[in-house]
Amino acid sequence: MLLFFLVLYLMISSAFFCQNLELEKIMKGYDFIGHPPKNVQWSWDNKKIFFEWNPEKELLYSTYFYDLEKKNIQKNPIEESFQLLLNDKKQTNFKHIFFIEKGNLFLFDKKTEKIQVLVQTQSPVNQFFIGEDENVLVYEQNSNLYELNLKHSSIKQITNFLKGNAIEKTTKQNDYLIQQQKELFEFIQKEDKKNHLIEENEEKITLKSPKKMYYGNHEIEQIQTNLKHTFVSFVLSDYPNNDATEIQEMVNEEGYSQSKKARSKVSIHHLSKHQLAIYNRVKDSMYYIDFRFLPHLNDTPSYYSLYKPKEIVSFPSNFSIHPLIFSNKNETALCDLRSLDNKHRWIVLIYLVEGRYEMIEYQYDAAWIGGPGISEWNFDPAVLGFDKEEENVYFQSEETGYSHLYLFNLMNRKKTALTNGNYEVRETLFDKNQNCFYLHLNKSHAGNLDFYQYNLKNNELTKILEKEGAHQVVISPNGRELAFLYSTKNTPWEIYHKNIQANSFEKQITFSKTAEFKEISFTNPILIQIKGKDGVNCPARIYLPSEKNNKKSAVMFVHGAGYLQNAHQYWSSYYREYLFHQMLANEGVTVIDIDYHGSDGYGRDYRTAIYRNMGGKDLDDYIFARKLLIEQYAIDSNKIAIYGGSYGGFLTLMALFKYPGKFVCGAALRSVTDWAHYNLEYTSNILNFPETDPEAYRVSSPIYLSESLKDELLLLHGLIDDNVQYQDVMRLSQRLIEKGKKNWNITTYPIERHGFKEYSSWYDEYNRIYQLFQKYLY
Template identity: 40%
Template sequence: MLQKITLLSLFICVSCCVNAQTNNLSIEKIMQDPRWMGTFPSNVQWDEHGEALYFKYNRDNDPSDSLYRIRIKSPQTIEKVNAKEVMALIPAGGSYNKARTKKIFGKDKNLFVYDLKKREQTALLQMENPVGSPEFLADENKIAFQAGNNLFTYSLASGQLRQVTSIKEGEADNKKEKEVSPKEKWLREDNLELLRVVREREEKQETSKKYREMVSEKEPYTFYSGDKQVFNLKLSPDEKFAVFSLRARGDSKRTIVPNYIDASGYTTDLNTRTKVGEETTKTELAVYNLQKDTVYMVRTDGLPGLKDLPDYVKDYPDREWEPKEREITISGASFSPNGKYIVVNIRSRDNKDRWIALLNPEDGSLKNLDRQRDEAWIAGPGIGWSMGGGILGWLPDNKHIYFQSEETGYSHLYLLDVTTGKKKALTSGNFEVFDPFLSKDGKRWYLTTSEVHPGERHFYSMPVYGGKMEKLTSMTGNNEVSLSPDEKHLAIRHSYSNRPWELYLRKNTANAREMQLTSGQSDAFAAYPWRDPELVHFTAADGTEIPARLYVPEQDVKNNAAVIFVHGAGYLQNVHKWWSSYFREYMFHNLLTDMGYTVLDIDYRGSAGYGRDWRTAIYRHMGGKDLSDQVDGARFLVSKQGIDPKRIGIYGGSYGGFITLMAMFKEGDTFTSGAALRSVTDWAHYNHGYTSNILNEPFNDPEAYRRSSPIYFAEGLKGNLLIAHGMVDVNVHFQDVVRLSQRLIELGKDNWEMAVYPAEDHGFVEPSSWTDEYKRILKIFNTTLLKN
């Protein structure tokens, strides 16, 4: 559906297509199936012996990526793995014994053990349900695993299988009491009073029942979960306790997304997510005391600050706020290696607190070890978002736990002694830590950080109790490292700003050199001189230095017009030195620069990679600092790059589409044109997990939603606006732009158009859709920003 197309637009469309064809790049070329670019490795993993690397690749131009292998002894040879070999591979998941001589894993309904010395795989048993989460117990002759809703142990020595928990769905028969209406109750009592025989038989049955209960043996204990889902079952290494989570899903209203081009020929409905504020799922953590044969719930009433009110309540003085225990989510439990201690990770449902607590399995009580409080919202690398997660584990000494925290403003790695409560920071500085893990002997850390530069990622080694970090990668850009099982080699998936991902091999020593294993660029892709955008900073109105990527055209083609790109996801980084996940947009920026445009790509406030204060700068006001950063970027282009202030456009998708709408509605004197793709138009209609972190809930903090939602500012549209959206978008629903379009119609705005894509979800798939969308983006910029 197209709302407005002017004759001038049609004229310029033809003109811009001709211009694009004079360049080496065109919309059709860069938006075609990405396989034209070549093939690039993904999903890298080692074999169990560190002798070969496996990865997804597409050297032979198959319909989809296949599994390939490189043997370390012959690194120049890339082999395609046949289907039979794929089936025989040991899965990446599973668990090892301490000596790492045996690995156990589940595959479908089977439990397997792999002997690394003998290189033999043995099927141990087959269950009625899929086998999950197998682990060696303290007695390494025993394995614990989950099947269905219960935990089992298996003895490698005797082959004995034992079910250690008895958990069933639904209610116990004696708990199922049929509801009786007042009428039915009266009829029964009246009947018993009138008819002696019936009354005597009832009394006899009740007497017999009580006698049987008195003389019969006690039935084995069974825990009934009712209508709650059982998950995360774990057995303590000493086999004394089990813990498990219970999830109760509320009856939340979900949004329907119609699919108008279903294969059936009928319009079908996609039942998608709820809206923010309607998340009613609740979780509990239960302890199964195997010695006492009973189950009880973990008690959270002793957590410090559980009744704390958020700071934003002061903005609603007319409302009465009652301090009460907040709802929490317990994401699971972690046992010390010897089973003596249990720690749990807890999040408040209002996203303001994270507790790490010691669980007493004898009574289900908690002792707080660390409380992380953020008046905005708890998040950051290794910390997770609203539903829990994050780094949490044990050192081999059975008394230190490790986790990440933004206590200093950046996410760093910490140790905490559960016996003393003493906490120690292992890393520090104005950088962030990613994906730390222990060496197999437990004496060193391996971790990735941004210490060199916010736009670089490097891999390090560090002593387990802290000390100097040893840098183990040297290539500028992003280094995604997979360590070999014997810890002798690093497999590195590396990319740079203008070079897509390739696979490298390096010995695990500080001075080793990387060896390139793959070279996947096609001739057609490699023929174009892709730009290495300049990383720059400009000063925002509040004095903050804002990072950006700048694409500058040659002076002889410079047209003094500019385009600002706004990345999506909000909490994402795009000003960096590696190959962007926005590779189509990157290629489009090269095309725009060829045509004479200057392009600016900003890591605005709210973006990832710059610490807690940057992340939370948009709290309760999306479209605040994140929008003013775009405005200040436009001023930088005018003052430093010679751009005409009347010839600046802006575009982006998802969160970038939202910012584009806010820019066009609130900053019409700065931006002449904008293209808003798959945009959020009203945050009260987006999902709960993301939105409630940043804006709280709409019925509790309506002010935050009103100042953050473009639909409330549509009357401010001055420039030229393109709206593009997939009609089967189950993330940002098509309803968002439908509501906005009606608002624009009612306001009498006539300088906007909308393109819809019946076959597309949030992330477009079809090259034809990408091509159509970006032709329209290029058209609106050429039409409105270029002078005759």
């Protein structure tokens, strides 16, 4: 009964709350709302909180800082932008801080607060490695490592990697002739002895250069060194010559149309090969780690059984290699490897001296390896490392169905779960000084983001920040204070500051909302659960109009990316759409926004529910939600529309094509129409490869179903979209033309990519969508 009155109150009050929302204002985005702060970080001395902000609605964000002593916000001078590069926890206890800016290596003295240029050349410094001695560091330049010693004011090259192959001085035939010349002629014997003496003398008086190591025609990547700088690791990679797609730029400064290279398309022939090499500087020797015998590396994916052998391409046993994590206490390193069929993960401990490895963790997913702290693709870095004493290795796994944090003990070989339950560890940070983990969890609610500490001393999980909404926390270098972004459904992100103790006072630092936006009060969309076809509850947000103004019509919104969460309790990345939905509800249209199967935040089974069938269980959620709208919210079955962008545009097309007559109209923005034309990274996870699983691509691609179109369709796409490319909608358009379809239109935005930038484009796009809805729903 209480819930009934609450819903009734929200419905009655919504007309008053959103009366000032207009499409022109909404599409101005943050110029209307107020630009929220982002990229929060601490100063090296714990005295300032830096962030990017744009309170004056300028063309670009600027850097600001909050002074904790003066308790005020100041704009950071551009000439002091280097301050943002000084927060390196590895150098917290050093007298100075090394940093790279624009390819140059600098030193910041903490005592004098002055900067010294260490390396400034035409060739950029790409990275550096801190050692045991704070006066010595190793940096990478031109794919080689150099050791810089501040005490001796010296720079020494420590690797000599060279592309290509060593040139053989002689052939076998020449060897014979040279030996013959030495035997026959005395002057040649004398010259040979003289040259040997010169070489011997030079070796005695000259520093020995690092050995030349040729790496052929491979690409050399991930050059790293350990704490003592005694071992250097690197990866040799072979990339196929992929055919890159092109986009056509029609409106530009030059006045001529231009073709621009974009990405390649998904294909098994675009997979790369990788080898891990170790250079032992003490022994001056190099070797490769042989991963050919990793367990299950040569397993055939289970879906191969669905095809005859001649119908598909055999799968290569390739794998990706993540950067090594070196031990600081012994000569070992952790390595994370992934099979390129996306189904296997190996975490191994490498013994650097012997060149061997042992298995720590093996993970398998018949769909694809993924989840928070694990990665969205097999080249993405994951949560992995040693604990303080290096007796344990920590990592995340979805073995229980949710991504949780684990420890593997290197002594007793046992694995222990540190967290468990029907929630996810969304982010993990290990603090070696405190010997604890700081975790972002959605423990209190799948739509919240809370902040916890896990103490390894007593194995206790302690709540620090938990309430409705989301916290994105940054810990101060001394580990005593927090700066964090916080938002709710109706309140954009703002920065807060507090002591790390759980019950300490929270101070809001930024106030970003414009005066105009402050005047508008919003109704909170109601969070509901929709039981799907498989019996699993599907989270959704519903925006209800007042009973007096209820048009008995509905709009169903489909968020993009697939693996994304939007029916949550914090500020949406779809903030224009969120305000658009508030406006529609105010005008009498019910709006429902669903975290369909495949969305982020709900565990492994939900994440992989769309495997080999995009437009299957995810679309079923909308069909069941449609039924709910009709039966429980009295929506007219002939007045339900659907729209969305990117993956949302794809699912809109599938809804209209698979279920003609169920939706009166649909608007598909920047839509994938044929998954065989999308990229490798995203698509191969879910649908495997066109050459190995063609049926998955066929059932998941709207272009094959387009002849079923019955209801009005509006296509909207940016011409220079280099993600979901314009070719997608052109191919679909030709298909619709050939099938004689009349009730569809396409609008092209000449200067827009996947994410629109210009207000005029945003307004034109959503005004067309709004007019479509007015035609059928009002």
